[in-house]
Amino acid sequence: MERWFEFMGNHPILFGILAVLIVVFVIMEGKRNGRKISPQSLGILVKAQNAMLIDLRDAKDFREGHISGSRNIPYSQIKNHIDELKTAGRPLVFICNLGQVAGAAVQQVAHADSYRLDGGISNWKAQGLPLVKSK
Structure with a gap:
């Protein structure tokens, strides 16, 4: 878990992109079904x-x-x-x-x-x- 926070701190843009992709995926799955x-x-x-x-x-x-x-x-x-x-x-x-x-x-x-x-x-x-x- 500590390494996860370290990754987020060192790569905020990548973490932001990951978060956006997760939200988009959840929304699209909801609409698809x-x-x-x-x-x-x-x-x-x-x-x-x-x-x-x-x-x-x-x-x-x-x-x-x-x-x-x-x-x-x-x-x-x-x-x-x-x-x-x-x-x-x-x-x-x-x-x-x-x-x-x-x-x-x-x-x-x-x-x-x-x-x-x-x-x-x-x-x-x-x-x-x-x-x-x-x-």
């Missing part, structure tokens, strides 16, 4: 703006448990639905297992008002929120 919405805020968005919930998991996982009112469009088939989703006149919320795939879907669809569920279904379950099972 789309806006997050918490499980608590999801219900508010659905009720207030009639948000469309898109579950990107495969049909088997969807049947085992999904958020009430969500529609299953597996990520492998998202390209077939891009035009339909882009023209939706309401917010879109993409849901996957952990939130990473949903971030990629937000980018692909490029809908002006779209979100990804923060932490995905795993976070939803961890917070004890209900899932609906299909028959």
